Amino acid sequence: MSAGQLLKQANQLKRAGRLDEAIALYHQLIEINPNFAWAYNNLGDAFVKQGNFDEAAVEYQKAIEINPNSAWFNINLGRLFIEQGCFEEAIGYFRQAVQSKHNLLCELNGKHEECASNLSALTVNNELFPENLYFREETDSQWQFGDLDNLAKLTPETLRNQPERSKVAVFVAIAHLYQGDIQAARHCIGLARDWGLSQQSISQIIVSGLHKWFACSATFTGVRNFWYIGDWEALVQLDKADLFQRPERAKLALLVAAGYQQLGNINALRRCTDLALEWGCSNGLVYRVLTSGIYNLFGRGAAVARRYKVSLKYFKSAFAVMEIADNLQGTLLKSRIKMQIGQIPSLNNQRVINLVLNSDK
Known part of the structure; x- marks a missing residue:
């Protein structure tokens, strides 16, 4: 096997x-x-x-x-620590996850700029919410729309007499994590514990919050670059975010489906494809994206079978069916091939990458 x-x-x-x-x-x-x-x-x-x-x-x-730059690995270890009550260790790994994903998003959002159209980024609600009797609804809104700056301004004194203060304290802790204020994040998590929130609930809110922020922090162009280079694990993580709220939700659901296609999760592939169609993707676009995925799988298979020229042909076809114009240096194609062959565990990866890239010379 x-x-x-x-x-x-x-x-x-x-x-x-x-x-x-x-x-x-x-x-x-x-x-x-x-x-x-x-x-x-x-x-x-x-x-x-x-x-x-x-x-x-x-x-x-x-x-x-x-x-060490995998946000998902750091999240998993942080979640494990926090559920065991090791909050100091957990905070460090959650912070590393935020920093790792931020760096990756910045890199991808600027990468292959000549090949990507300037699509609109998600509009973030930065409205200042005045304090009043509807505190709970307002903090939920700040959380929902990513208004982290204002969440971070909520003080323990403000929270202390509010309903669901323990839950909101975790929201505020996550906001401090994004801003790099580790001490404030620790303090808010401590308050949430003191106010009765279980370690499991704290863990669930933090992990779901990180996934939500990763999805909302990326422009559609940045997310699409995950598809360009073939980072399928990153794409399927978007399935944990609230895609329904995104203005480009149909195309995002289709990109998530493409990720599941490559990872062999057929049920999730069907579910996300159905969502993409329901939300407005054309049958033609769905057909082209999934056909591109089939070519990508063929390219990986041909590389394993040592049919390097055929592998290169399939990887080229994966872009051609999407009518993607690469630059003269073939930056997108090289990035895709390096990522795809690098994910195959049984190969001498660098050697096979070079053989595929040089097979038409």
Whole structure:
């Protein structure tokens, strides 16, 4: 069984609750490729489901050591720590997740600028909400619309006599995390605990908040660049955000569907494709995006089969069917090939990347 098949089967077993079998396969996969960060991360997920939190922490840490800039790995370890009551450790990993994702979004939003149209960014509601009797509704609105600056201005004294103060305290903590004020974030989480919010609830609010912010922080152009380079894991994370609120929700749902297509999650692919169609994507656009995905899968398969020239042809077709104009240096194509082949755990990745890129010379 190939490493790719091992990963797919292990993930299926994990989702089915057959955790011992999944863990055994993840270990086999790690023996094949000790540098495959997602194998360690998913192994950590399996240990969490078993309640083996110490082992989970070890595996999440290994994933971070291989890829310290992965927001998702840092979120997983932070969530684990906070559910164990280790708030100091959790805050550090959540902050690293915010910083890592911010850097990535900044890079991608500026990358391939010559190939991307200037689409409108999400409009953020920056209205100042005056204090009045509708405090709860207003803080929920600030949270919903990403008005983090005003959330961060809420003081403990303001919160103390308000309904649902513990929940709002976590909102304020997340706002402080985004602004880099770790001490204030710690203090607000401490208040939430003192006011009766469980560690599990705190963890759920923080993790959902980070996912929401990552989705809302990116322009559509930036999110589309995830598709350009083939960062499928980043795309499917958008499924955890409230896409319904986004002005480009139809195309975003389609991009998420494309991510699920590459990761082999057929049920999620169908669900997101149906949403894209319901929200206004044309049948033609859906057809082209999914056809492009099929070419991408063929390109990966041909690389594994050592048919390097055929692999290059398929990767080119993945862009051609979308009528994407690359620059003279082939920046988009090179980025896509490097990402796609780099994700295959059983290959000498750099060697195969070079063979594919140079196969038409």
